[in-house]
Amino acid sequence: MAELKKNDEAAVDATPNVTAVETVDAVSTEESVAAIEAPVERGEPILQVRNLVKHFPLTQGILFKKQVGAVKAVDGISFDLYQGETLGIVGESGCGKSTVAKLLMTLEKATAGEVFYKGQDITKLSGRALKAVRRNIQMVFQDPYTSLNPRMTVGDIIGEPYDIHPEVAPKGDRRRKVQELLDVVGLNPEYINRYPHQFSGGQRQRIGIARGLALQPEIIICDEPVSALDVSVQAQVINLMEKLQDEFNLSYLFIAHDLSIVRHISDRVGVMYLGKMAEIGTDVQIYDHPTHPYTQALLSAVPVPDPDAREGRERIILTGDVPSPANPPSGCRFRTRCWKAQDKCAEEVPLLAVPERFTSSDTPAAHESACHFAEEKDVVHAA
Amino acid sequence: MPGPLLEVRDLHVEFRLRDGVAKAVNGVDCAVAEGETLAVLGESGSGKSVTAQAVMGILDMPPGRITGGEVVFRGRDLLKLREDERRGVRGREMAMIFQDALSSLNPVLSVGYQLGEMFTVHRGMSRKDAKAKAVELMDRVRIPAAKERVDDYPHQFSGGMRQRIMIAMALALEPDLIIADEPTTALDVTVQAQVMDLLAELQRELGMGLVLITHDLGVVADVADRIAVMYAGRIVETAPVHDIYKAPAHPYTRGLLDSIPRLDRKGRELYAIRGLPPNLTRIPSGCPFHPRCPLVRDVCRTDVPPLYEVEDGRGSACHFWQETLHG
Numbered sequence: 001m002a003e004l005k006k007n008d009e010a011a012v013d014a015t016p017n018v019t020a021v022e023t024v025d026a027v028s029t030e031e032s033v034a035a036i037e038a039p040v041e042r043g044e045p046i047l048q049v050r051n052l053v054k055h056f057p058l059t060q061g062i063l064f065k066k067q068v069g070a071v072k073a074v075d076g077i078s079f080d081l082y083q084g085e086t087l088g089i090v091g092e093s094g095c096g097k098s099t100v101a102k103l104l105m106t107l108e109k110a111t112a113g114e115v116f117y118k119g120q121d122i123t124k125l126s127g128r129a130l131k132a133v134r135r136n137i138q139m140v141f142q143d144p145y146t147s148l149n150p151r152m153t154v155g156d157i158i159g160e161p162y163d164i165h166p167e168v169a170p171k172g173d174r175r176r177k178v179q180e181l182l183d184v185v186g187l188n189p190e191y192i193n194r195y196p197h198q199f200s201g202g203q204r205q206r207i208g209i210a211r212g213l214a215l216q217p218e219i220i221i222c223d224e225p226v227s228a229l230d231v232s233v234q235a236q237v238i239n240l241m242e243k244l245q246d247e248f249n250l251s252y253l254f255i256a257h258d259l260s261i262v263r264h265i266s267d268r269v270g271v272m273y274l275g276k277m278a279e280i281g282t283d284v285q286i287y288d289h290p291t292h293p294y295t296q297a298l299l300s301a302v303p304v305p306d307p308d309a310r311e312g313r314e315r316i317i318l319t320g321d322v323p324s325p326a327n328p329p330s331g332c333r334f335r336t337r338c339w340k341a342q343d344k345c346a347e348e349v350p351l352l353a354v355p356e357r358f359t360s361s362d363t364p365a366a367h368e369s370a371c372h373f374a375e376e377k378d379v380v381h382a383a
Numbered sequence: 384m385p386g387p388l389l390e391v392r393d394l395h396v397e398f399r400l401r402d403g404v405a406k407a408v409n410g411v412d413c414a415v416a417e418g419e420t421l422a423v424l425g426e427s428g429s430g431k432s433v434t435a436q437a438v439m440g441i442l443d444m445p446p447g448r449i450t451g452g453e454v455v456f457r458g459r460d461l462l463k464l465r466e467d468e469r470r471g472v473r474g475r476e477m478a479m480i481f482q483d484a485l486s487s488l489n490p491v492l493s494v495g496y497q498l499g500e501m502f503t504v505h506r507g508m509s510r511k512d513a514k515a516k517a518v519e520l521m522d523r524v525r526i527p528a529a530k531e532r533v534d535d536y537p538h539q540f541s542g543g544m545r546q547r548i549m550i551a552m553a554l555a556l557e558p559d560l561i562i563a564d565e566p567t568t569a570l571d572v573t574v575q576a577q578v579m580d581l582l583a584e585l586q587r588e589l590g591m592g593l594v595l596i597t598h599d600l601g602v603v604a605d606v607a608d609r610i611a612v613m614y615a616g617r618i619v620e621t622a623p624v625h626d627i628y629k630a631p632a633h634p635y636t637r638g639l640l641d642s643i644p645r646l647d648r649k650g651r652e653l654y655a656i657r658g659l660p661p662n663l664t665r666i667p668s669g670c671p672f673h674p675r676c677p678l679v680r681d682v683c684r685t686d687v688p689p690l691y692e693v694e695d696g697r698g699s700a701c702h703f704w705q706e707t708l709h710g
Contacts, residue, residue, distance in 0.1 A: 092571035200659050230426040231598060235642035235655035242652070257571065260601075264644030264653065283649055301576035302646055303601030307624045310605050317580060318573045321541045380647045 044118075045080035046251055047104070047137075047219060052077050052113035054099050058326060071326045073099040075275035076113070078352070081219065086245065086252040088266030088283075090259055090298070094322055096275040097255045101223045104253065105139055106130060117219075135165050138217040142224035144204035148196040154207055155192040158182070161214040168215050181210040184247075186240060202233035206240065213244065221253045226261060238265060259302050263287050271295045274325055274333040277352050281367030288381070289364040291355060291374040294334045300379040314379055332372065340373050348372065387414035387455075388560055388592045389438070389477075394452035396433050396616075399445060403664035407433040409616035410452070412690070415560065415592040420583075422595045422603040422624070424639075425613035428660055431596045434613075435562050438594075439479050440469045456560070475505055478553035482565035484545035488537040494521075494548050495533035501555035520551040524581060543574035550582060560592040567602065579606060600643055604628060609696075612636050615661050615671035618690065622697040632699035632708040634676050670702070678703050 055070035074096040081087050089097045102108040104115060106122060114121045122133050138161075141147035148157055158178045162169045169177045179189035185206040196204055205225065212220050225241070226234045242265065245252060256262050262269055263283050270280040271294065279292040290296050297316040304313065318337045323329055329336050335345040355374035358366035365376040396408035408430040415421045425431040436442040438454050440461065454461040461472065481487040489497060498520055499513030508516070514533065521529035524547040537545055546566060553561050566582065567575040583606050586593050597603060603610055603624070610627050612620040612635065620633035631637040641654035658675040661667055667674055673683040682702055690698040693708065701707055 092573065202659065230660065231600070231639055232426060232642055232656040233659070235653040236657075238644075239653055239655055259572070260644045260646045263646060263649060287646065297573060299646065301572045303576075303579075303599065303603075303605040304646055305600040305604045305628065305640065305643060307604045307607075307628050315576065317576055319577075321543060321574065322571075 043083065046083045046118060047081040047253075048114075048116040049080070049100075049104070050078050050114045050116070052100070052103055052115065053111045054096075054103055054108060055111045069326055071324075072275050072328060073325055074103065075325075075328070077272070077275070077277045079270055079277065079280060081251050081253055083218070083251055084245070084249045085267040086254050086265050088262035088269040089253065089255045089272060090257065090262050090269060091272035092257065092298075092322055094274075094325060095272040096325070097272050098223055100272075101139065101221050101253070101255055104221055105137060106134065131164075135168070135215045136217045137219045137221065138212040138215060140205075140208050140212045140220060140222045140225045143228055144201050144208055145228070147208055148204055150196055153193050153195055154178075154182070154199075157196070157207060158210045158214055161211065165215055177214070178210075181213055184213065184244070185210045186236075200233075201229050202237055205229060205237050209237075209240065209244070213248070216248070217250070219251045219253065221255070223255045224257065225254075227256060227258060234261070241265065259287075259299060271298065274322065274328050276333055276370065277368075278334065278371075279367070279369040280352070281369075282364075285364045285367040288378060289367075289376050290379070291358075291365050291367070291369040291376050292334075292371045293338050293340055293373075295369075296377050296379050297337075304380075316379065332370070334371075340371075342373070344372050388417045388419075388457065389594075390414040390453075390455040391434070391438060392453040392455065394434065394437060394454065395450040396430070396437050396442065396447060397450055398447050400664070405663040406666055407447075407616050407663055408437065409666070411613075411616070411618055413611050413618060413621065415594055417559065417592055418586075418590045420586065420593045420595060420606055420608045422597060422607035422610045423613060424597060424600065424603055424610055426598055426660055428615075428663060429613040430616035430663075431613050432564055433616075435479070435564055435594065435596055439477065439562060440466075440473060441479070474501065474558070475556045476558050477560040477562065478556070478558040480546075480549050480553045480561060480563040480566045482568050484542070484549045484569075485537060487549060488545065490537055493534045493536055494540070495535075498533075498548070498552055498555060501552060505556055516555075520555055521548070523554070523585075524548070524551045526551075541574075542570055543578060546570060546578050547581065550578070550585070554585060554589070557589060558591065560594070561586070562594045562596070564596045565598070566595070568597070568599070575602075582606075600639060612639075615666050616663065617671065617700060618698075619672065619700045620698065621690070622693070622699075626697060630708055632693045632697065632704045633672075633701045634678050634703075634707050635672050637707060638675075638677075670700070678706060 052074055053076055054074040055072050057067045058069040058071060059065040060068045089100065091097050103110050110123045115123050117133055125133060155178050158181055159174050162174050179192055182189045182191060187203060187206055226237050229237060244250060254262060254265055266283055268282050269286040271278045273294050279286060279295045286295060290299060297318050300314060300316040320337050323336055331347050332345040332350050335341040350370045350372045352368050352370040354366050354368055391411055391413050394408055394411045398405040398407055411434050423431045437449055449462060495514050495517045498517035502508040502513040502516050503510060518529050518533050521533060526532060526544055526547055567578050570578060595607060607624045609623055611618045614635050620636045627636060631640060638656040642656060644650060644653060656675050661671055669685050670683045670688050673679045688700045688702045690700045691704055693699050693704060
């Protein structure tokens, strides 16, 4: 591993002036090496993401458009999702977490990289094959007020997926299916003819979840599913999602900015910063033994509902704002806000890999972290 | 203990809507002392923002109507003042910070102009002096390169920087009281921490009273001295911050605390308060929380609980507060 890493670092060093796309390629090879080495204790992954890239072109001119740059929303990320597990993705606004969701749903076309669903690369699919795969990957959206069509009844909203995939439920059977789904998500099946405005935010989110479940998918991608809800209702929806996961053996990709909720629901957590994965591991590894400085800063900034902890806890207050993804810093993207940054950080892109100093030991700190100076630091528990 | 800077007594606010009268605030009593941070905690529709707007005198009337109560600030009942007198209080003696800085700032005027306006309008300063003051304020809220950025427009700043400008604007005339309505809700956690730190530091420095309106139990625990929990337009519990987290005396507060996941450990299934927050046009009889309360008994359905004194400086509007406190 160490040798491999060196070779790749050399490759990056040797080509300092390459264009954006080429740099991505260089980074890609290194990260795929790291990703393949991921632990396989959970059996076969249901979804494998490899070096996924999404660049949105920035153009200039009206008639003769010329590309002048690109917003590097997602810039080479890799991870696996296993059957029945929840992978949480956290990060601040603009880190690319919602773009990842869209790419996995194939709502956006990836610039580069692969997404394997049961061994099949879905970024290359189209037509009937794509439609078949999409049945198994569904989504729950953030805003329950805009993600439901106000002019459709609840029955039509939840039943709409059956129009596209009629093989799941024959026509005469649909009403009963929809009522079953309403019951499953804890709504009265008699509400089938009501309109979205007759429901509260939490109830609407349940409708959104019922629609996500309609096609009996294996994977549900949840993009901030509870952030628009009040605290007391949030808990209800989270509990519902956990219950459904057990019942239907669902895999969740749970995207959120609220770190406490992500810890609660996730088996593994990935931390994103400016289009890259900064650190990924189990919830204990990430929350109790973080090794990437960004994760540490993020965790220490979360206000904890315990007034006694406010003196005892160390706070890392970052300076400045997240840089623009159109023009990310060279080397490590976090270096402009990092207190550990050195010359090396500006020159070399840190790989997402288990830091060398931890590889031989069995500590929870031995998980993948993209930092040259990774070191363990507990910022969550008061000293 | 200094006397209260602001005292709200039995405030009632309602909104006349097409489908009835929404009773947004139903008898709120609270007080803020000089240099104190009071957090008003509540979910959407609990009446926390409407209370703040009524205190500031910026409630939309109609449809809103203040149907009773007093807002006593430094011995004067603000609700009895004429509008032009009220305007003198606003900004000079009490100021407000809003949640959404982008829609609170005027997009076609530079931030320097908007900050300077405080001085040209209230202090009659010249434009040039006002601009110098604006730079000073931007320095104070730690906006880097304030001199170069004073002529920039709101859209040229990031979310955190815009919220700093809002804070600068509130501080401009050195008011005695600042009301901050969800000041960090729209911001990312790392930026939220920066802004809260700044606010707490400026408050210490200037000795202002601060009313922090929020739904976030974490933010409250970090900065507040005292908490008032609101539900259906009433204060259901009020206590010093340490007491309320250790031993809540109202089932709603307890439910809220139990329903948030923890960062420092992985919990079991979350406790969920059953049901939904009440519709303000049809607030339940008796205790408004009774349809969702695990301790509900007959008396809760008929009698509105007063704010019982739990101990000095602590109150709970629950008939069975003793049970909640010790249970």
